[in-house]
Amino acid sequence: MFIGLDLGTSGLKALLIDEDQTVIAETTAPLTVSRPHPGWSEQSPADWLTAASTAMDGLAAAASLSAVRGIGLSGQMHGATLLDTAENVLRPCMLWNDTRSHAEAAALDGDPAWREITGNIVFPGFTAPKVMWVKKNEPDVFAQVAKVLLPKDYLRLWLTGEAVSEMSDAAGTSWLDTGKRDWSDALLAKSDLSRDHMPRLVEGSEASGTLRKELADRWGLSADVVVAGGGGDNAASAVGVGVVNAGDAFISLGTSGVLFAASDAYQPDAATAVHTFCHALPGTWHQMGVFLAATDSLNWYARLVGSDAAALTGELGDTLRAPGRTMFLPYLGGERTPHNDAQIRGSLTGLEHATDRAAGTAAVLEGVTFAVRDSFDALASTGTSFDRLIAVGGGSRSDYWLKAIATSLDMPVQVPVAGDFGGAFGAARLAMMAATGAGAEIAPIPQISKVVEPVKDLTSAFVAAQSRYRQTYQALRGLS
Template identity: 60%
Template structure:
């Protein structure tokens, strides 16, 4: 048996698979996000441990016998979070999360140093880890002086599980401290943020052993002591392992809280000017690129909250028959945007509202706006040297056939829907736990699921969506000018 632990923004999920990779069971426990100021987004790291205990405990109640046969654990987690740890191994302050934009000034300062783009292959985005530490240095100097280690969220869970500060390449690529081509920390980049290598965790590949389960914790949780914990992956790379998106040119579109257009690469292809992320993959000798939208289903969730409607019902009310875009348009920049704008201060907007604009019109505008943002990422990937032939849809938004019809038509690409099953980050983490425990071939383990259905671009409405996309593209500079 192999356990995947996925630390998400809203919950911790524990998923158990057997040696055939069949899912045996899963459980989850919720988390909350604190937003004490505009642009801030934080979580208490101790809440991750509490939620993980709960999720494993629930799994033990239903599958205790299977858990007693556990042979490996894999970890996945939301990326970029700055978890500052003191000498006693305790958090100094709440973790500053991936969608926190307070450090935009520090990000711009670091990005002005050409070493950062040259060595990391990426823009220094405000959501990345390094500028958050620069913000701490400027705004919380006492806390900054106490920093013994800086850990990513899933690696704080690892510290609890095994007592060691260890990370891996995919998650560390999003810190702005990793030389992504060399797959190692850069002493020069660390020095530029007032840190040194001793304050970083050790690095392993995601499919390698990255610690062993502590005996006392194993006894408490009812798990075998000493079992290996895989290096694991950041959530998107873990999802790619779950989906089998590991070969050159394979891609998925994730309609989750954030939106990700993810392409696997067999070589390092940086192009920071495109605002595409170029990161290490979770498997040795592989990399990947991502276009990132900060508010994908989060945009629909926001609309559902202000209309007191359930998101699933809102998209279900659109049906499954695609219609041409209406007059209402939506910019999904509720928390700023990464690809292609790298703009932490931009905010979302509806345009074209009229007396006839009902809830369905607003929902359709949100669905279309997010799809247009994915098209921005597709263009950025092409600029960075990667052209896609098709994508596989994952994430909560992929349950809406209408949304996928829009996405296929806007991208001009077939969108594949995988067969029914859970192939997300927790499953990918469990796969990495299997590989680390059994020294298995990663490329034999991380295979793709069968395709249940493919949605092709709608030729009847392609021209209308192309025209709407051009109007969408004109809105950002107009709104930006109004806000500046």
């Protein structure tokens, strides 16, 4: 058996699968986010350990773990977890959606070496600018930094005693030479850091260490349980849904949104704001467009109108309608692809007497759909294409939303059979690879339950609305 641990922003999930990749048990433990100032987003790493302990205790209560051979890790990317020489946490972790370091990001990105070596824009959410913010604003803390870890890798340190990361998560720090799959000594030096401050690197399907005896005894595991490198949340989800070969892609409608395409070659184009990262498997990369508020936008609107997201989408039914006059731009906390704009904020425009709650719901779903199309066009501009698109995440439960996306992209959207194919499942698959030496053949695409086709009669209406959406963004940018 194999375990996947997925450290998300709002909770940690533990998943147990058998050798046939059937889910045996799963548990979750909640997490909260602290936002003490505008643009700040933090968590205490101690809370991650508490959540992991709770989730693993739940698994051990649900099933015997004596046959477990491997544990894989997945997690939220980009967080700056700063440790001193005694491995004490120096400050709360600045999370992926913390944008306070936008000035530091712009300064780093102004040096061409960063894009040339990493293949990416230095986004405010990435790790390096956060650490530079600490250097500028909390110099006493920076002076004590002995190790910089990503969130899931802090869990690994607790599980194994080893400071290790893997390629897909490391690619989101702005310190990785993404083509060479190794830390860049030149970029670390520009940050007044060195390789000694970084964790050792492995591939996601390789072993990074073994479980500490104390924890193995606590949960009834053997002493030789392997902990795999694992993957950043999106790369691990791609392994979970079988998107590991060129030509395959998935759209994730979670708190944030991602359009993720696998690639067997390194082909960056930083100017597009497309993320070009290593995949969680050796010799593979991926590109993705990232929009920061997907279901987060729908949940925001649900709170605004005093309802819940499922009720709002249910009111729309399954018959897709042409976009109306009301338009929503989902930039509640800035945007990445294609704008790289941490300061932009959302808007709800085109309101009139006839605008009701359902019109607002449709506008929110359409606004996120247009953000998906922006990422789709950005990926296409890099030369990346795909002929299979799979939908995952909580938003994929809405057929109306999937029809809007399929129509906007003019591409069918495939929906897997019911089941969990997310980060925890992908992490468990990576654990299986690390423990058995098997390759990507154990990560097939799941059975497809349905295919959502574009509504051809509405394609031109969505094209016209996309144009209005982009014009509205330009006007909004002038006001921000």
